[in-house]
Amino acid sequence: MMASSAPMPDHPLTTQDGVPLKTKLARAERMNKLKSLALVLPLALFLLLTFVVPIGSLLLRSVDNPEVVASLPSTVKAIGAWDGKSLPPEPVYRAVAADLIKARDDQTLGDLGKRLNMEVAGYRSLLGKTARALPFDPAPASYKDALVKLDERWGDPAYWQAIRRNGSAHTPFYLLAAVDHRVDDLGDITATTPDQAIYLDVFARTFWMSAVVTVISLLLAYPLAYLLVSLPTRKSNLLMIMVLLPFWTSVLVRVAAWIVLLQSGGLINSALMALGITDHPLQLVFNRVGVYIAMVHILLPFMILPIYSVMKGISPTYLRAAVSLGSHPFGAFWKVYFPQTVAGVGAGCLLVFILSIGYYITPALLGSPNDQMVSYFVAFYTNTTINWGMATALGGLLLAATMVLYMVYSKLVGAGRLRLG
Amino acid sequence: MGAVMSESTSEVLVRFRNVQKSYDGENLIVKDLNLDIRKGEFLTLLGPSGSGKTTSLMMLAGFETPTSGVIELAGRSLNNVPPHKRNIGMVFQNYALFPHMTVAENLAFPLSVRGMAKTDIQDRVKRVLSMVQLDKFAGRYPGQMSGGQQQRVALARALVFEPQLVLMDEPLGALDKQLREHMQMEIKHLHQRLGVTVVYVTHDQGEALTMSDRVAVFHQGEIQQIDAPSVLYENPRNTFVANFIGENNRLSGRLVSRDGEHCVVQLDRGEQVRALAVNVGEPGSPVSLSVRPERISLNGHSEHCDNRFSGRVQEFIYLGDHVRVRMEVCGKPDFYVKQPIAELDHQLSVGDVVPLGWQVDHVRALDPLEHAE
Ligand SMILES: Nc1ncnc2c1ncn2[C@@H]1O[C@H](COP(=O)(O)OP(=O)(O)O)[C@@H](O)[C@H]1O
Numbered sequence A: 001m002m003a004s005s006a007p008m009p010d011h012p013l014t015t016q017d018g019v020p021l022k023t024k025l026a027r028a029e030r031m032n033k034l035k036s037l038a039l040v041l042p043l044a045l046f047l048l049l050t051f052v053v054p055i056g057s058l059l060l061r062s063v064d065n066p067e068v069v070a071s072l073p074s075t076v077k078a079i080g081a082w083d084g085k086s087l088p089p090e091p092v093y094r095a096v097a098a099d100l101i102k103a104r105d106d107q108t109l110g111d112l113g114k115r116l117n118m119e120v121a122g123y124r125s126l127l128g129k130t131a132r133a134l135p136f137d138p139a140p141a142s143y144k145d146a147l148v149k150l151d152e153r154w155g156d157p158a159y160w161q162a163i164r165r166n167g168s169a170h171t172p173f174y175l176l177a178a179v180d181h182r183v184d185d186l187g188d189i190t191a192t193t194p195d196q197a198i199y200l201d202v203f204a205r206t207f208w209m210s211a212v213v214t215v216i217s218l219l220l221a222y223p224l225a226y227l228l229v230s231l232p233t234r235k236s237n238l239l240m241i242m243v244l245l246p247f248w249t250s251v252l253v254r255v256a257a258w259i260v261l262l263q264s265g266g267l268i269n270s271a272l273m274a275l276g277i278t279d280h281p282l283q284l285v286f287n288r289v290g291v292y293i294a295m296v297h298i299l300l301p302f303m304i305l306p307i308y309s310v311m312k313g314i315s316p317t318y319l320r321a322a323v324s325l326g327s328h329p330f331g332a333f334w335k336v337y338f339p340q341t342v343a344g345v346g347a348g349c350l351l352v353f354i355l356s357i358g359y360y361i362t363p364a365l366l367g368s369p370n371d372q373m374v375s376y377f378v379a380f381y382t383n384t385t386i387n388w389g390m391a392t393a394l395g396g397l398l399l400a401a402t403m404v405l406y407m408v409y410s411k412l413v414g415a416g417r418l419r420l421g
Numbered sequence B: 001m002g003a004v005m006s007e008s009t010s011e012v013l014v015r016f017r018n019v020q021k022s023y024d025g026e027n028l029i030v031k032d033l034n035l036d037i038r039k040g041e042f043l044t045l046l047g048p049s050g051s052g053k054t055t056s057l058m059m060l061a062g063f064e065t066p067t068s069g070v071i072e073l074a075g076r077s078l079n080n081v082p083p084h085k086r087n088i089g090m091v092f093q094n095y096a097l098f099p100h101m102t103v104a105e106n107l108a109f110p111l112s113v114r115g116m117a118k119t120d121i122q123d124r125v126k127r128v129l130s131m132v133q134l135d136k137f138a139g140r141y142p143g144q145m146s147g148g149q150q151q152r153v154a155l156a157r158a159l160v161f162e163p164q165l166v167l168m169d170e171p172l173g174a175l176d177k178q179l180r181e182h183m184q185m186e187i188k189h190l191h192q193r194l195g196v197t198v199v200y201v202t203h204d205q206g207e208a209l210t211m212s213d214r215v216a217v218f219h220q221g222e223i224q225q226i227d228a229p230s231v232l233y234e235n236p237r238n239t240f241v242a243n244f245i246g247e248n249n250r251l252s253g254r255l256v257s258r259d260g261e262h263c264v265v266q267l268d269r270g271e272q273v274r275a276l277a278v279n280v281g282e283p284g285s286p287v288s289l290s291v292r293p294e295r296i297s298l299n300g301h302s303e304h305c306d307n308r309f310s311g312r313v314q315e316f317i318y319l320g321d322h323v324r325v326r327m328e329v330c331g332k333p334d335f336y337v338k339q340p341i342a343e344l345d346h347q348l349s350v351g352d353v354v355p356l357g358w359q360v361d362h363v364r365a366l367d368p369l370e371h372a373e
C-alpha cells in the first residue's frame, strides 16, 4: 500500500491512482466541509430570517429619509441648482407649488410636514397653509412672489435649506440627533443647543447605571459562586435551584413584588422602623435605589452562572498547593485562584452589562423620570411618536456600543477564553 | 538489618503520637498512628486505596486536623501551626502547577511570598530548573508541557524554597509505566543529592520498594509494618503485608505444635509443614502459610529441603528472564513457582508430576487470612 520509494523532492506526492495527494486531500476535506455546512444550514437560515434581516432593516431605518424625496420630487430636482445663500430661483417655487398639490391629493402631506417640522419648527403649519391655498388661480407670473406673499416664511432661506438637506433618501439626521448633534444651515455638524441636548446624558446615565449594576452583581455573585463550588453536591444543588428560581418568574411579577416590598409603607421600611433603625420611611423605590435593587436581583444569575462554571473547573488543590508553598490563604486566593476565574468574571460582567444597557421595564416601573435609560426613549419613539428614525438610531448606537464592548473585552481577555456557561 | 545501630541514633524529624482521625465521628480513618520519621530518610506510606495514607499526609501538611493526638516537627507540636507556616514542600498527584503562570513564575511563587529579593529569586529559579533539566522551559506555561516535564516542575517547586521536609502524594500516578520508572530513579537521586526528608505516598508496592529507605504499610488506618524494603519483603509480619508486597503462595492450615521459633502446621488436606512461627496463636488455631515463588525448588534441587511435596505442572508463563510455572500443590491449583531461565528443566511439560520443596526459613506461619479481601 505504501509508495515503494521516497518521494522525489521536485515531484509532488501522489496517491496510488496518480492524483496528487494534496488534491485528493482537498477533495476529501471539501466533502466534509459541505456535509457540516448542510447540517448548520437550517440554523443559518433561521438566524438570517429572524435576526440578521430584521436587525439590518431596522438599522437601515435610522438613515432612511423617504418623505421629502417622495413628496417633493421636482422641488428636490430643481433645488440642486440653488447656491444655498440667497433665495432659490423661480423654478424651485414653481416646483414646490406643483409638488404640494400632488402631495395633498396623494395624502402624503402629513408625513412630509412631520418630517420637515423636525428640521424647522412650524414647517408643518406652513405646508398645510400653503397647500390649502394652492393651486393659485389664475396662475401667477411669479410663483416666488405669490408664495412669499402667501406666507413670508417662504422668503426665509432656512426653510429651503431644510428641503435641500433632505434631498437624498438617506440622512445622518437621526444618528446625529441621537448624540445631540445636527447639521446646521451651512451644512456643518454642530452640537445641538444645551436645552435640547438630552441623549448624551441619557447614554452616560445608561452606561453608569449598567456599570453600577455590574459591579454590585459581581460583588454579590463571586462569593456565592465560590460557595456553590465548595459546598457538598447536595447542598450546592439546593442553593443552585434558589439561584435559578428568579428565572422561573416573570420580570413583571418580580418588579411588582419589589414595589410592594420597598414602598414607604412596605415590608422593608416597616421592619426598619420597627427595629428602630430609622424613624421615617426611607425612599427605596421610584428612584435610583429601587432600580439598582431590582436590576441586580434580576441579573444576578447571569453573573453567577459563568463564574460558577469556570470555578467548577478549578481544582481546590491549587489553593492547597499555594498554601503549602507558604502563601497566606488570602494571598493564595488572590494570586492563584482569582486569576483563573477571570474568564468567568469577564463573561459575567459582559453579559450583565450588555443586558443592563438594554433594560426598559425595571427602570420604567421602579425609577423616577431621571432614572430612565436609552431603551425608554426607544420605546417612547416607537410607541408614542412613531418616529422610527429616532428609535432605530438610538437602538443602533446601543448595538454599536455593545459590539465595541465585546471587542474591547476580547482584546483584553481573549475571546477564546470567554466562558458563558 | 545491619542498620539497627544507626536507626536508634538518627534524629527524629517528624513524630506522630497517638494520632487519630475521623471525618464523620463514627469511623476512624486513622487509628492511633505512632510514627517517627527520621531526618533525611525516604519514607513511603504504602497501602491500598482508602487505607488512610492521604489523610495522614494531609494532617502532616496541615490541611486536615487530627481528631486527637499530636504531630511534632523537629520537636515542636504542629497542632496550632497553620499550613502556610509549616515550611513543608508538597507535590500533588495532578501537579497543581498554576496554569496562569509560567514555569519560572511557578517556581518563583514560594520565594516571592517569602519576600526574597528579585535577583536572588532569579538565581534560585535558574538553579532549580537546571537541577531538573528544564533550563529551556522557564517561559513555558504548564499547559504547554508533557506530563513528565510538569512532574519535574512540580518537584522543583516543592524543593525550591529548601524545606526540610517534602511530602509527595502519588506524584507519579498519572504517568505511563516507562516514564514512571524513570521518574522514580530521578526522585530517588534527587533525594540522595539534597539530603531532604521525603514522605512519599503510593499504592504501588514496586515503587515503594524501589525508592524508599523505609516503608510503612498501611491497612485500614493502621500501620501493619514499618521496615526497610528488604525486611518487608523477606520478613513480612502478617498475612496482609506478605500478600500486599511481592508475590506470595498462600496455604491455610492449623497449628499443630510450636517449639521456639519454628512450628508445625497441618494443611487442610493433612500434609504437615514445618515453618517459621512468625505470627501464630495457640495450637489448633488457624494459620496461613506464606512462601515466595522464588524460594521453591523443583525436582533435584528440592532434595535438601525441609518441606517436600509433589506438584502437577498446569501452565508455563514465559516472562523473558524467568518462567513462572503454575502448579497444583497440596490441592491448591494456583501455586506459582518462579524459575530463572537458566535453571529451567526443558524436559518439563504440562501434566508432569514433579517433586518440589522449600526450607523452613522460607515458609512463614502467619495470621489466618480474613475473608474481607
Ligand atoms: N474529606 C473527607 N471527608 C470524608 N471522608 C474522607 C475525606 N477524605 C478521605 N475520606 C475517607 O477516608 C478514607 C481514607 O482516605 P484516604 O486517606 O484518601 O486514603 P488513601 O489515600 O490511602 O487512598 C476513605 O475511605 C475516604 O473515603
Ligand SMILES: [Mg+2]
Residues within 6 Å of the ligand: B050, B053, B054, B055
Ligand atoms: Mg490517597
